[in-house]
Amino acid sequence: MSQVIRIEDVWKYYDGRAVVKGISLSVNKNERFVIIGPSGSGKSTMLRMMNMLVRPDKGRVFFKDVELTSPGVNPIEYRKKIGIVFQHYNLFLHMTVLKNVMFGLVKVKGMSQELAKKRAMSALESVRIGKNLWDKYPSQLSGGEQQRVAIARALAMEPEVMLFDEPTSALDPELTGEVLEVMKELARGGMTMVVVTHELGFAASVGSRIAFIDSGELVEEGTPKEVLFSPKKERTRAFLEKMWELYKIEPEW
Amino acid sequence: MLGLDILMENWEVLLKALGYSLLVAVASFSIGFLLASAATVVRLFSSFRLPRWLVRGYVEVFRGTPMMVQLFFIYYASPSIGINLSPLQASIVAFALNSAAYQSEYLRAGMMSVPKTQYEAAESLGLTKWASISSVMLPIALRASLPSLGNELVALFKYSSIASFVTLPELFYVARYIAAGSFRYLEMYLVLALIYVVVGFLLAKAFRRVEKLVFVPGLMH
Amino acid sequence: MPASIQAFFPYIHIIIGALWITLSLSVLSFALGFLIGGALLFVRTFSGKRISAIVDGLVDVLRGIPLLVMLFLIFYGLPALGLQIPKFLAAVLGMGLLSGAYQSQIFRSLLQSVSSSQYESSLAIGLDKWGSFRYVIFPQVLRLSIPALINEYTVLLKDTSVAYAIGVTEMFTQSVHVAQALLSFTYPLVFVSLVYLAICFSLSSIANSLYRKLSYGYGVQEYIGGG
Numbered sequence: 173m174s175q176v177i178r179i180e181d182v183w184k185y186y187d188g189r190a191v192v193k194g195i196s197l198s199v200n201k202n203e204r205f206v207i208i209g210p211s212g213s214g215k216s217t218m219l220r221m222m223n224m225l226v227r228p229d230k231g232r233v234f235f236k237d238v239e240l241t242s243p244g245v246n247p248i249e250y251r252k253k254i255g256i257v258f259q260h261y262n263l264f265l266h267m268t269v270l271k272n273v274m275f276g277l278v279k280v281k282g283m284s285q286e287l288a289k290k291r292a293m294s295a296l297e298s299v300r301i302g303k304n305l306w307d308k309y310p311s312q313l314s315g316g317e318q319q320r321v322a323i324a325r326a327l328a329m330e331p332e333v334m335l336f337d338e339p340t341s342a343l344d345p346e347l348t349g350e351v352l353e354v355m356k357e358l359a360r361g362g363m364t365m366v367v368v369t370h371e372l373g374f375a376a377s378v379g380s381r382i383a384f385i386d387s388g389e390l391v392e393e394g395t396p397k398e399v400l401f402s403p404k405k406e407r408t409r410a411f412l413e414k415m416w417e418l419y420k421i422e423p424e425w
Numbered sequence: 426m427l428g429l430d431i432l433m434e435n436w437e438v439l440l441k442a443l444g445y446s447l448l449v450a451v452a453s454f455s456i457g458f459l460l461a462s463a464a465t466v467v468r469l470f471s472s473f474r475l476p477r478w479l480v481r482g483y484v485e486v487f488r489g490t491p492m493m494v495q496l497f498f499i500y501y502a503s504p505s506i507g508i509n510l511s512p513l514q515a516s517i518v519a520f521a522l523n524s525a526a527y528q529s530e531y532l533r534a535g536m537m538s539v540p541k542t543q544y545e546a547a548e549s550l551g552l553t554k555w556a557s558i559s560s561v562m563l564p565i566a567l568r569a570s571l572p573s574l575g576n577e578l579v580a581l582f583k584y585s586s587i588a589s590f591v592t593l594p595e596l597f598y599v600a601r602y603i604a605a606g607s608f609r610y611l612e613m614y615l616v617l618a619l620i621y622v623v624v625g626f627l628l629a630k631a632f633r634r635v636e637k638l639v640f641v642p643g644l645m646h
Numbered sequence: 647m648p649a650s651i652q653a654f655f656p657y658i659h660i661i662i663g664a665l666w667i668t669l670s671l672s673v674l675s676f677a678l679g680f681l682i683g684g685a686l687l688f689v690r691t692f693s694g695k696r697i698s699a700i701v702d703g704l705v706d707v708l709r710g711i712p713l714l715v716m717l718f719l720i721f722y723g724l725p726a727l728g729l730q731i732p733k734f735l736a737a738v739l740g741m742g743l744l745s746g747a748y749q750s751q752i753f754r755s756l757l758q759s760v761s762s763s764q765y766e767s768s769l770a771i772g773l774d775k776w777g778s779f780r781y782v783i784f785p786q787v788l789r790l791s792i793p794a795l796i797n798e799y800t801v802l803l804k805d806t807s808v809a810y811a812i813g814v815t816e817m818f819t820q821s822v823h824v825a826q827a828l829l830s831f832t833y834p835l836v837f838v839s840l841v842y843l844a845i846c847f848s849l850s851s852i853a854n855s856l857y858r859k860l861s862y863g864y865g866v867q868e869y870i871g872g873g
Contacts, residue, residue: 225549252551262546266565266641276550279560311643329550489800489846490839493807493818498839502831583712587808597714604722611723614715622710 174201175236176333176364177222177254182231184217184388192218193388194231199333199366204359206379206396207368210411214388215368216259216337222366223247223254223335236332252280255326256335260342261318263310263325269296270306273325281329295328296321299354316347320354333364340371372415376400384408432616435603442599443624445513449595450582450628452517457524457581458574462563464525465532470558480529487526492584495519500591516588520581527577535570536562568644575632579625586621596620654833657824661838664820671734671816672803675741679798682746687753687787691779701750708747713808716740721812737809745802752794753787760786793857800846817841 178198184191192214199205209215220226221233224240224247233240235254240247263272273292277283283291296306299320310318319339326334336355340348352374359365359378369375375382375396382399384392384407392399392408403409432439468480487495499522500515510518539562547557589598596617604613686705690698711719721736731739760783768778807818815823821838825831 223549225545248548248551248553250551251549256549258542258546258549260542262540262542264543264546264561265644266561266568275560276552279556280551309642309644325550485847486839486843489843489850491804491807491818491842493810494821494835494839494842497822497831498835501825502835505830505832579710583710586712586714587811589714590811597712601718609726611719611726614719614723618711618715618719621712621715622707625710626706 175199175234176201176203177366178234179218179221179228180232180234182218182221182228182233184214184221184226185229191388192221192228195385195388195390196231197383197390197393199364201364202362203364204378204380205366206375206382207366207385208370208372208375208382208399208411208415209385209391213385215385218385219256219335219337219366219368223251223256225256252276252329253332254335255329255331255333257319257322257326257337257339259338261310261315261322263318263322265310268307268309269301269313269321272310272321273328276325276329291328292324295324298327298357299324300350314347315343316350319343319351323351323354323358327358333366334358336365336367336369338368338370340369370415372400372412384411386411429616431603431607431609431613435599438599438603439596439620442594442596443620445588445593445595446582446585446597447624449513449516449520449585449588449593450578453520453524454578454581456517456521457528460521460525461528461532464529465536465566466558466563468529468533469536470554484526484529487523488530492519492523493587493590495523496587496591512588512591512593515591516585516593520584520588524577524581528574531570531573531577532566534573535566535568538569539565565644568639568641571632571636571639575629575636578632579629582625582628583621651833653828654824654830654837657828657834658837660824661817661821661834661841664815664817665841667734667815668803668806668817671737671741671806671809671814672799674738675745676799676802678738678742679745679749679802680795682743683749683753686746686750687757687784688779690750690754691757691783692775705747705750708744709751711744713740713744713805714811716744717809717812733809733812733814736812737806737814741802741805741809745798748798748801749795752791752798756787756790756794757783759790793853796849796853796856800849803845803849804842 175198178196180196181194182192182196183194195214195218197205207215207219217226221228224233228241231241235250238245238250240250263269264275267275270289270292273295274285274288277288277291278285281288293306301317301320301324305313305317305321310321313321323334323339339355340351343351348371352371355365355367355374356378367374367379379396382394382396383390384399384403384405386407392403392405398404399408400412403412464480464483467476468484471477496516496519499519500510500512503510503515543561543565544557547561548554552560585595586597588595589601592598600613600617604610607613686701690701693701717737717740720731720740721733724731764782764786765778768782769775773781806814806816809816810819810822813819817838821834822831825834828834
């Protein structure tokens with residue numbers, strides 16, 4: 173199996189405090205790698221290191237066999253191959269839905285307006301954003317719609333891997349379903365995905381591998397069955413118990 | 426009628442003078458805008474301390490001293506270092522430099538109101554720092570600062586009256602001349618005030634049209 | 647060539663000596679503007695829509711008149727009606743009147759940020775309209791407007807230089823006189839700039855720190871009252 177993303181002993185400090193403490197992991201092609209862990213555990217920071225939105229203070233980041241942290245490599249070149257979807261959607265506020273999706277294609281890939289439009293339309297259709305919304309501005313859409321547009325924006329770039337940073341955390345409960353559905357479809361299509369989430373149900377049903385991160389450390393890693401249902405570490409067990417309780421689901425152990 | 430005949434008799438000279446006033450206001454606003462945009466980008470995004478400090482100092486100096494001093498300096502003091510500017514050039518340069526300082530404050534406030542995540546989103550698509558700033562941050566910031574910029578344009582138009590001190594034949598200069606020639610000071614200055622109020626109002630209105638043109642729901646109020 | 651800086655030194659006291667005229671002109675016109683602005687706020691709060699609209703229109707017209715034109719209107723125009731006003735007083739009137747329009751704008755924008763529930767709850771505890779304005783609404787507006795008012799004062803301070811036009815011997819006028827005597831504008835203008843800068847810079851630093859303190863807990867937007 174070929175590796176798409178690998179991080180090696182990465183560290184990140186904010187104000188002298190380490191938020192990511194020497195994590196190493198790798199994501200293989202076609203894998204759905206799910207990262208769980210309490211808020212403030214460094215998950216988002218770690219995810220942002222995978223496309224170098226956050227530069228690690230120590231350690232190395234690889235995209236396939238290219239070391240993004242090497243001084244001779246410009247990570248901007250590789251970002252277009254690594255899509256990311258943010259918790260708060262982060263659609264460009266001054267652009268319509270269609271323009272949002274076309275933007276990267278035109279500006280980064282240098283596509284013609286026409287071709288970009290075509291590509292954007294099919295990306296929007298794939299996330300079930302109908303024509304009637306294409307000329308609307310982000311503020312005129314529901315959170316679920318905005319997040320699906322954000323997925324389309326990343327997808328249109330034809331990335332080799334998609335990163336998701338708590339894509340449903342900012343949504344009202346009744347809107348999470350439509351976003352998770354789109355993500356499941358992506359998974360079925362074979363997309364390589366790294367997903368930071370609190371949705372344990374999604375993690376269990378879609379994830380191929382799960383990592384539990386706490387206080388900036390990788391505590392445990394394995395298949396969903398191993399990590400979610402028979403965790404080896406006490407910290408994982410404590411976290412999951414709290415989560416199951418939160419979602420009113422009984423643990424199986 | 427009060428002053429109306431003054432207006433009728435001198436409308437040609439007054440119209441030409443109005444042209445100068447508007448030219449000074451619009452030209453210095455535009456040049457000031459370009460300078461301010463550059464200054465704002467340096468101030469917020471430069472990785473080096475020195476350019477940031479220089480821009481900051483520039484803004485403080487031009488906002489902390491009277492426009493009169495700046496105009497007199499540029500027209501009367503610059504010949505001593507070998508720069509000779511015509512009244513029109515000196516006025517435009519002085520007003521543009523002054524306006525750049527104010528406009529950069531408005532743009533900066535606009536920039537600060539743009540969520541940082543917009544920049545991150547642009548970066549994540551593979552845009553360079555400069556492209557992220559110019560095609561995402563600036564367009565949003567600009568819309569947020571438009572109301573202040575509109576006020577600035579009208580303020581420049583009103584302030585252009587002091588260009589009369591460097592002998593630019595703009596509205597005030599010409600009105601003063603007409604008043605002195607006819608001894609009808611009160612009427613002339615009332616008419617003059619009216620011209621400034623009406624034209625300033627129209628300028629503001631035109632600017633609001635621009636605002637409407639670039640309106641985006643959810644960005645401005 | 648600029649005259650030597652030594653030649654300029656003996657004249658410094660002329661410029662510095664005019665500082666008090668600059669200060670008193672700016673302080674007096676600020677005070678006049680404050681009275682006018684406060685009165686307009688009062689009128690607007692307690693009168694019907696029609697009168698408020700008239701007040702708004704008046705303020706808009708005033709704000710559209712350049713200070714220079716206003717000064718000439720008062721100093722050279724009013725004598726036609728038999729009103730000969732001394733230069734300094736004319737300058738105070740002209741600047742004060744325009745500042746009144748600006749200060750009323752400051753008050754008005756902040757009146758909107760004092761929530762209407764404040765007004766309701768002061769009525770609820772038994773205050774009448776005037777009482778709630780006097781004891782609840784105005785103190786809050788005033789408190790919030792301090793940074794913008796300081797800013798407005800620095801605008802007036804700089805605008806005193808326009809009184810040069812009607813021959814008020816404030817600091818800028820005197821620096822021009824010195825420049826004419828020296829046959830060089832460089833040093834007098836640089837010097838007078840430094841004086842303005844020192845005052846404006848310290849005032850705006852105070853305004854900024856006050857602004858940060860005052861806005862805390864009030865949720866006032868970033869750029870209310872920018873000058």
